[in-house]
Each structure stands twice: as C-alpha cells, then as structure tokens.
Amino acid sequence: MIKKGSEYFQNKEGPFANVVKQGENPKGSKRNLSTAWFYKKLPNGEKILRSWMIYSISKQKLFCFCCRLFSIDQDKCTSKFITGFNDWWKLNPKVSDHENSLYHIAKWKTLQTGLASNSTITTHRLRLHELEVKKKRDILKRLLDIILFLAKQNLSFRGHREDKNFQN
Template sequence: MSSNWFKRKLANGEAVTRSWLVYSPSKKSAYCICCLLYSRSEHQSTLQQEGGFSQWKAPERMTVHKNAKNHRECFTLWKELERNLTEKKGILGVELQLQIEKEKQKWRDILMRILHGIKYLTKQNLALRGHRESLQADGNSNVGNFLGLMKFLAVFDPVMREHLALIESHPYALSYISPGVQNEFIHIMASTVRKNLLDSIKKAKYYGLLFDSTPDQAHREQISEVVRFVDIDFERKTVCVRESFLGFLHLRQKDAASFV
C-alpha cells in the first residue's frame, strides 16, 4: 500500500485526502474508520471487517466503498462527531450535553445549600440531629436542626423545594441529607479548617500549647488540645493573640491516670 491510496483525484485534477482511510501495520490491512465506528449494516465490505482490506491490485474497491449508501451515512455521523468535539468540546449530542450540564449544575446548587447549612449549624455550635430524622415526620416531631433548616429553606428556595419534594415522594432516591453524609461533610470541613489553622500556627513566631483533661460521654478520658499563638498580619499591620482548638486526644485508662 502506497501513500497514493490515501488521496483521490477529482475531475479538475485536484487531490483530496481520504480522511476516513486508515492503515494497520500490524495486520497489513486498510480500514474505513467511520464505518468501523458506526456501521450496523449486515452487508459489510472488507474495509469495515476485522480482517481489513488487503487487495492492493483492486483499487476500484475503494471507489465502490466510498459511493456506498452505508459509507456515506457513517461518514456523515463521523463528521458530526468531529464538529461536536471541535465546537462543543463533547462527544455527545448537543441536547444531551446540555441536559447533562443542567443536571450537574442542579446537584452543585443542592450540595452548596447543604454544605452551607451544615457550616452554619456547626459554627453556631448547634446539634444537627433530632428525635426522628425524617421528612415524613408529623408536625409534632423534632426532625433536628439540619432537616428543619432545609425545610425552612425550601419555603423560599425553589431548588431545595424541588429536592425535598423528590425525597418525600421517593424515599430511597439520592438525597445527600442522611446522617452518614452529614458526618462525612463535617469531617471534610473539619480537616480543611484544621489544615488552615496549622498553616497559620506554623507561620507564627510565638506559640504555646494548652492541654486539659475531661471525660467524654462514654466516661473515657480525653485531652483537649489548644494552641495559643501570635497572629501577625503584615498587610493590615495588626497583631493579635489567638487560641485555636485542634481536637481531642483519647487516652487509655492507665495513661490518663498518669497524666492527672
């Protein structure tokens, strides 16, 4: 197979590249890339079969394949794909692509409201849970601060109103408001806050460590870890002393006794 196979001459003598024609050195055969991708015809030429085309003494087969109705349909679909990749940066249809982007944006909006609700409650040091965490609970049940906040937000916000209506009608649908997901979001935000605090502490020239022992709900001894440091803001030219709580250190019983 020579390079001339990849070009055809028009009646005016102009040479046009056969962009659909590819060659496999391993199989020593030629293939039609667009027919390999899109053809569903029962009558396939060798250019779209697994073995490929290798009858180099029969170049007229190329012209026959190019003029076939199945090839023209596959070539059109292939060029539409190429145009979508160039203009829309996607391999799917324009309408389907827009639908996917709309769905992604909807979940971004929902997660943003859920995260801000959790952030508000934790910042105010309020419990998220209630006696009965369910959107189907009656008016006398305490569903907790978090679900109550989401229901309150749904009164004014159409995004949460639609989301909560979907959850109430389909209890097993994806919701991102379960206790497990709430805890996961809290841990993610806590890790981010702790990292930012540690970065600020590392920049400080003066700091001190404060520890205090107190039992938790299970009567296990735990030590609260607090760092007191001097925060210097050179841009605003301010200096202040800050205290940051970093977490609890749980001790074994014998270690707790020695600490006390």
C-alpha cells in the same frame, strides 16, 4: 475519537505491512499499501485527501473511519472497509466502490454535518452530563451551607430530647 477526527488516526505515512498472496499470480506475490491511495486524483489533476480512510498499524488493515464507528453489527457486515481490508491487489475498484456506496455517503455526511453544527450524540450526552454535575454541585453547596450554619450556631444535626423517658 470523533472530535479528533479521522486524520489523527489515518497513519497515511505507514509503515505499511507486506501481504503475501499464495499461489501463482501474474501481478506478483507481495503487495503493500502506498501513501498515494490516501489521495483521490480528480479529473482536473488536483489531489484531495480521502479523510475517511484510516490504516491500522496493529491490524495491518485499511478501514473506513465513519463506517467502522457507526456500523451497527460489525460481525454481519459485508463491507471489508468495516471489518478490515488488506487485499491490496483489489484496491483499485474496491476503494472507489466503497467511496461511492450509499451506506458510506450517508454515514460520512451525517458525521460531517453533525460535527459542523456541533450536534453529535456525544455533544448532546456531554450537555446532559454537565447539567447533572451542576445539579449535584448545587445540592452539595446547600449541604455545606447547612453544616456551616449548624456549626456556627453550635447546633446538632438532629434534634435532642432531654427528658427521662427518651432512650438512645
């Protein structure tokens, strides 16, 4: 998931599910997420992609990619972008609050620098796995060399005794 990146999982084109709010609401009782929320408008008018934001079609909720992946205990977490956010009426302050939170910035910058320098935990584990595979291949190659040598020389795998006192 990390190597594919958040943009692969964003689902920024939808389809976005409607959420119905119970009770009287001056803003309306139905809301849904729009594609515009996936872009941040800068003061100079430029729009940049919020690459951290992903929408789950199956759960019909919005998540923060890095915070969701790297949060330690998701059950005790207070951020709705880790457990899933679908209160579309409150997107305006909540998205920017999460985007500017120290927790999010630390997780996102760590992920970006790790991917850029190719030094993520997954990369390290992959290197260790490759070393283990190489070691086992070398052992297997030596065993095959031994078997071929014994077969060419017509020798048995074990020593043998041909005296009368030896019993199998």
